[in-house]
Amino acid sequence: MTNKIVAVQGNHPSKLNPITDTSVFLANEIQSKNYEIFYYDPKDLRKFGKITEWSEELGTKFFDYYGKVFEEGALSAREKSLIALAVSHVVKCPYCIDAYTKDGLQRGITKEEMMEAVHVGSAIKSGAVLVHGVQMMNKVNKLDG
Amino acid sequence: MKQLKSLRKRDSHLAESNKQLEILSGSIFKSGELPTFKEKISEIDCFPLKPKKLEILQINVGYMCNQVCEHCHVDAGPDRKEIMTKETMLQCLKIVRTTGAHTLDLTGGAPEMNPNFRWFVEEAAKVGVKDFIVRSNLTIIRANKKYHDLPDFFKKHNVHVISSMPHWTRGKTDKQRGRGVFDQSISALKSLNAIGYGIPNSSLKLDLVYNPSGAFLPTNQASMEKDFKRALKEDFNIYFHNLFAITNLPISRFLDYLIASDNYEDYMHALVDAYNPQAVSNVMCTNTISISWDGWLYDCDFNQMLNLKVASKVKHIKDYNEELLQNRNIIVSQHCFGCTAGAGSSCQGTLE
Numbered sequence: 411m412t413n414k415i416v417a418v419q420g421n422h423p424s425k426l427n428p429i430t431d432t433s434v435f436l437a438n439e440i441q442s443k444n445y446e447i448f449y450y451d452p453k454d455l456r457k458f459g460k461i462t463e464w465s466e467e468l469g470t471k472f473f474d475y476y477g478k479v480f481e482e483g484a485l486s487a488r489e490k491s492l493i494a495l496a497v498s499h500v501v502k503c504p505y506c507i508d509a510y511t512k513d514g515l516q517r518g519i520t521k522e523e524m525m526e527a528v529h530v531g532s533a534i535k536s537g538a539v540l541v542h543g544v545q546m547m548n549k550v551n552k553l554d555g
Numbered sequence: 556m557k558q559l560k561s562l563r564k565r566d567s568h569l570a571e572s573n574k575q576l577e578i579l580s581g582s583i584f585k586s587g588e589l590p591t592f593k594e595k596i597s598e599i600d601c602f603p604l605k606p607k608k609l610e611i612l613q614i615n616v617g618y619m620c621n622q623v624c625e626h627c628h629v630d631a632g633p634d635r636k637e638i639m640t641k642e643t644m645l646q647c648l649k650i651v652r653t654t655g656a657h658t659l660d661l662t663g664g665a666p667e668m669n670p671n672f673r674w675f676v677e678e679a680a681k682v683g684v685k686d687f688i689v690r691s692n693l694t695i696i697r698a699n700k701k702y703h704d705l706p707d708f709f710k711k712h713n714v715h716v717i718s719s720m721p722h723w724t725r726g727k728t729d730k731q732r733g734r735g736v737f738d739q740s741i742s743a744l745k746s747l748n749a750i751g752y753g754i755p756n757s758s759l760k761l762d763l764v765y766n767p768s769g770a771f772l773p774t775n776q777a778s779m780e781k782d783f784k785r786a787l788k789e790d791f792n793i794y795f796h797n798l799f800a801i802t803n804l805p806i807s808r809f810l811d812y813l814i815a816s817d818n819y820e821d822y823m824h825a826l827v828d829a830y831n832p833q834a835v836s837n838v839m840c841t842n843t844i845s846i847s848w849d850g851w852l853y854d855c856d857f858n859q860m861l862n863l864k865v866a867s868k869v870k871h872i873k874d875y876n877e878e879l880l881q882n883r884n885i886i887v888s889q890h891c892f893g894c895t896a897g898a899g900s901s902c903q904g905t906l907e
Contacts, residue, residue, distance in 0.1 A: 456824060487778065516767065516774040518782055520724055 496531035561632035572862040603884035610842040613660040620664040626809040639848040657685040680712040693743040715760040723786035753795040770818035773800035799904030804893035826892035834899030
């Protein structure tokens with residue numbers, strides 16, 4: 411919450427004075443009053459199962475499929491959990507990040523392993539950007555080579 | 556890494572069991588946001604919860620401990636002076652000789668710190684219970700020279716050793732159990748292995764207890780056991796028999812941790828969401844009697860820490876009567892969700 415306001419201001423959080431800086435004060439005030447003004451609420455993850463209530467057939471099929479995907483198979487449930495954590499970051503799903511961080515802890519996965527998995531996702535994502543540089547190079551070569 | 560003190564030493568209001576019970580019955584349960592444990596087990600006609608055949612006598616010989624673990628449900632520590640006297644131990648022995656229970660389970664604190672511990676073990680071993688468990692925190696074996704021969708002592712009396720080990724890495728173990736605990740635990744496990752404890756096919760049983768290092772539930776016990784065995788073997792050439800995955804119950808220092816870290820509500824939601832009605836009929840209070848350092852009787856070690864004495868005419872070992880105790884109603888509260896989450900949880904691991 412603080413970060414959002416600070417980002418508008420363009421100051422790093424550590425440079426702000428929590429007493430005099432109005433934005434930080436407001437952020438704290440909002441937090442203390444527990445205003446729910448954002449689209450993402452961590453508590454909504456608990457309601458995920460209710461998706462089925464508005465479309466039982468599709469919801470049930472999805473959760474059955476989801477459960478099956480994460481069962482032990484050729485890959486262990488532990489490996490799947492780490493893959494899910496990396497993908498959660500790539501698709502920038504806060505619910506998934508919360509869920510698979512917790513899942514990793516439950517499975518005894520260390521924070522070092524989790525961070526390596528996040529870097530794998532990050533590397534693929536940045537690689538996916540960078541590989542488009544070839545397209546730029548092709549175009550430059552065609553137009554001006 | 557911070558060094559912890561017991562709630563009692565900190566003068567925390569949570570050192571009082573009634574304060575803990577207030578929290579466990581308040582907020583989310585009072586508002587109806589979550590159902591109470593009584594409501595949940597009523598749905599399957601299990602309220603009041605009744606005992607089955609008594610199988611385990613669990614005796615807590617004192618709350619003194621050389622460690623101060625972050626999540627200790629006993630609030631044990633070096634400052635705790637509650638220690639079972641020899642007189643009370645004599646009363647316990649009388650029960651051990653006559654009980655129908657096949658398992659004797661000594662716990663604490665660090666039970667070895669009771670000055671009469673060895674005498675008690677020698678006397679109890681003579682009775683010949685089928686499974687004689689001592690819950691050793693491992694570090695006590697390395698804590699002082701006078702404890703170094705404990706592995707041999709355990710072996711002599713065919714004691715089944717069950718020890719806590721929150722993780723196979725130093726960082727996670729020390730975070731929960733205190734600085735240096737991991738290295739000392741590894742050293743103690745090696746000394747137990749050296750005389751045959753935990754070695755495959757050995758009759759000297761060495762089991763480990765895993766409980767999560769934070770505000771989350773344990774995962775599948777079998778897969779955790781596989782990971783523990785692989786890591787301890789590869790890194791330290793250590794063997795053990797079984798891993799018991801135990802859920803942290805929201806009482807005492809773990810409750811304090813949950814509240815201080817703003818995890819209490821989420822954790823209670825997780826416990827209730829993971830409620831497994833099939834686990835109810837096998838919860839450990841249905842086959843266990845827990846005896847406190849001063850001889851009071853409880854449905855389980857957790858109820859002991861919440862000072863919820865058995866709902867029976869017989870409340871103390873001086874009046875012990877197994878038949879009467881078997882007719883009691885087991886006392887439940889919201890902490891009991893910890894024993895029915897997922898595959899269920901008990902001092903002997905999951906309930907499957």
